[in-house]
Structures are given as C-alpha cells and as structure tokens.
Amino acid sequence: MTAPQIMTAQAPEGFRCGFACFIGRPNVGKSTLMNALVGTKVAITSSRPQTTRRAIRGIVHRCDAQLIIVDTPGLHKPRTLLGERLDSLVRSTLTEVDVIGFCIPANEKIGPGDRFIARELAGLSGKTPVVAIVTKTDLADRRRIAEQLVQVDRLGDFADIVPVSATEGFQVDLVGDLLISHLPEGMPLYPEGDLTDEPEHVLVAELIREAALEGVRDELPHSIAVVVDEIRPREDRDDLIEVYAHLFVERPSQKAIVIGAKGSRLREVGTCARKQIEALLGVRVYLDLQVSVAKDWQRDPKQLRRLGFDD
Numbered sequence: 028m029t030a031p032q033i034m035t036a037q038a039p040e041g042f043r044c045g046f047a048c049f050i051g052r053p054n055v056g057k058s059t060l061m062n063a064l065v066g067t068k069v070a071i072t073s074s075r076p077q078t079t080r081r082a083i084r085g086i087v088h089r090c091d092a093q094l095i096i097v098d099t100p101g102l103h104k105p106r107t108l109l110g111e112r113l114d115s116l117v118r119s120t121l122t123e124v125d126v127i128g129f130c131i132p133a134n135e136k137i138g139p140g141d142r143f144i145a146r147e148l149a150g151l152s153g154k155t156p157v158v159a160i161v162t163k164t165d166l167a168d169r170r171r172i173a174e175q176l177v178q179v180d181r182l183g184d185f186a187d188i189v190p191v192s193a194t195e196g197f198q199v200d201l202v203g204d205l206l207i208s209h210l211p212e213g214m215p216l217y218p219e220g221d222l223t224d225e226p227e228h229v230l231v232a233e234l235i236r237e238a239a240l241e242g243v244r245d246e247l248p249h250s251i252a253v254v255v256d257e258i259r260p261r262e263d264r265d266d267l268i269e270v271y272a273h274l275f276v277e278r279p280s281q282k283a284i285v286i287g288a289k290g291s292r293l294r295e296v297g298t299c300a301r302k303q304i305e306a307l308l309g310v311r312v313y314l315d316l317q318v319s320v321a322k323d324w325q326r327d328p329k330q331l332r333r334l335g336f337d338d
C-alpha cells in the first residue's frame with residue numbers, strides 16, 4: 028500500500044509502522060473498534076448491516092508505532108453488482124496489509140458467515156497473521172465470552188485471540204498492542220496528528236449517509252448513496268461553509284420515505300448531519316441536501332461509477 032508522504036524525522040529504535048484491516052460479517056463492530064482505536068470518528072457506524080462501503084483508513088499514533096487501519100465492508104455472499112464489488116475490494120485489501128483483525132461478536136453464535144470468512148482467510152496466499160477479535164463483550168456474560176473464545180479458537184489458526192468492547196473501552200489498547208506487534212519495523216508514514224487520509228468530501232458524504240440511515244428499515248439502507256458536489260466558504264464570510272450534497276435512492280417510493288411528510292424527515296437528517304459536519308470541520312455549516320432517484324443504481328455499472336464505486 029502506498030502512503031502520501033514519507034516523514035523525514037528520525038524514528039526511535041524499534042519503531043513499527045504498517046497496515047492492518049478488520050474483517051468480519053456486517054454489523055460485528057469493525058468500524059466502532061477502528062474509531063475507538065483512532066480515538067475519533069473517522070468511519071461511520073450504524074445499527075444497519077453493511078454500513079461501510081469504502082476502505083477508510085484510520086491512523087493510530089503511538090510513541091513506538093504507527094498503525095494504519097483500513098476499514099473494509101463486511102464480507103458476504105454477493106447478491107448485487109455492488110455486493111460483488113465490495114467483495115473484490117475486501118479481497119484486494121487482505122493481500123496488502125501486514126496484519127488482519129477478524130471480528131466475531133461475543134453475543135452471537137458462530138455461523139456460516141463467520142466460517143465462510145475463516146475459510147477465505149485460511150486460503151489467503153502468503154502468511155498474513157490473523158488476530159481473532161471477539162467484539163461486543165459488554166453484551167455477553169463471562170461464561171458466554173469464555174465459550175466464544177473456545178469456539179473461535181477452533182475456527183482457524185490465529186496469532187492471538189482477544190476479547191474487546193469498543194463501546195466500553197475494554198481492552199481496546201490491548202487490541203492495538205497486538206496488531207502493532209505484527210507490524211514491520213519502519214519509519215512513520217503519516218505526520219503526527221493525521222487521523223485519516225480520506226478526502227474531506229468523502230467524510231462529509233459518509234456523515235450525511237449515516238444521518239440518513241437512522242430509523243430507516245428493510246432494503247432502504249442499501250439503496251442510499253450520498254455524493255457531496257461542493258464544499259465552499261460562503262462569500263464574504265470566514266465563519267461559514269456551504270456544503271452541497273445529493274442523496275440518491277433507487278426508487279420514487281424510497282424518495283418519499285427519505286423526505287417524509289412535508290419534508291420533516293429530510294429536515295431531521297439535515298440537522299443531524301450538519302451538527303456532525305460542524306464537529307468534523309470545526310466551523311459553522313450551511314447544508315444544502317437534495318434527494319434524487321438514481322434508478323436501480325446498485326445494479327448499474329455506470330451509476331456505480333458516478334457514485335464513486337469504481338471497478
């Protein structure tokens with residue numbers, strides 16, 4: 028994997044630097060764990076499966092190491108063209124990192140989805156170490172966690188197995204230590220203080236999508252895509268930024284749901300997203316959010332490209 032800039036400062040003896048990624052079924056807590064490790068919100072999270080669609084990097088800075096985390100979408104059997112593209116994104120990520128964190132929730136039985144991923148990992152060429160991470164321990168009692176650790180041990184050949192609760196902050200640092208122990212020695216690749224190298228408009232689009240996902244059900248979450256057209260300072264004002272964005276759905280009926288009665292839902296989404304964007308950019312924001320129908324975009328290669336999902 029390439030990084031934008033090589034630091035010239037001397038790294039301390041034994042400094043480690045490299046890439047990690049989390050893999051796991053949708054909704055097992057990968058993005059939440061990355062945010063907890065990085066210490067800020069760089070990947071959006073929601074209770075809807077398949078929230079993550081892009082490989083977002085979070086950067087963990089330690090005095091002895093720099094850990095660059097690539098966030099992957101949950102691996103699943105492809106159903107749509109979007110699904111297929113997500114899976115190829117995950118596979119290419121897996122071959123490029125120094126260590127893989129395989130996330131399995133403590134509060135759910137190991138199922139076919141986990142076994143499918145375990146087989147994929149066992150079949151990887153090369154010898155990328157895999158750390159099994161038993162997530163959401165706050166949702167399971169001690170006996171259940173112990174049982175899950177035994178079951179996970181049987182699932183594959185792991186360098187370590189570690190229980191963690193990202194929301195409670197339990198053993199998050201230990202996960203960081205274990206991942207870092209598998210990184211090669213080397214100079215830091217990113218300047219101190221950089222937390223992600225995702226472009227601003229992508230982070231802003233993800234925050235809007237996160238706000239739009241709250242409270243929607245069934246197939247709608249998968250049908251929502253957000254593109255930020257422009258971010259610009261308001262003329263003659265240095266304390267206000269204007270954000271112009273489009274929220275795409277696949278059908279007119281979905282558009283009606285997203286907008287809500289007399290625009291009420293869209294207003295809520297806009298207010299919630301605006302607050303998050305203001306927190307991210309540290310400045311007041313005017314958000315112009317339009318809703319459009321991009322018919323069946325998940326299955327249409329041209330639309331996928333337009334919405335930023337490249338081959």
Ligand SMILES: Nc1nc2c(ncn2[C@@H]2O[C@H](COP(=O)(O)OP(=O)(O)OP(=O)(O)O)[C@@H](O)[C@H]2O)c(=O)[nH]1
Pocket residue numbers: 051052053054055056057058059060071072073074075076077078079080099100101162163164165166191192193194195
């Ligand atoms: N109680 C509890 N909930 C958690 C924990 N970690 C994540 N969650 C919740 O689980 C849900 C899914 O978390 P995400 O981090 O979005 O999961 P993900 O694996 O990145 O999901 P995809 O993007 O769909 O692959 C969210 O509602 C989180 O708040 C945890 O440690 N404890």
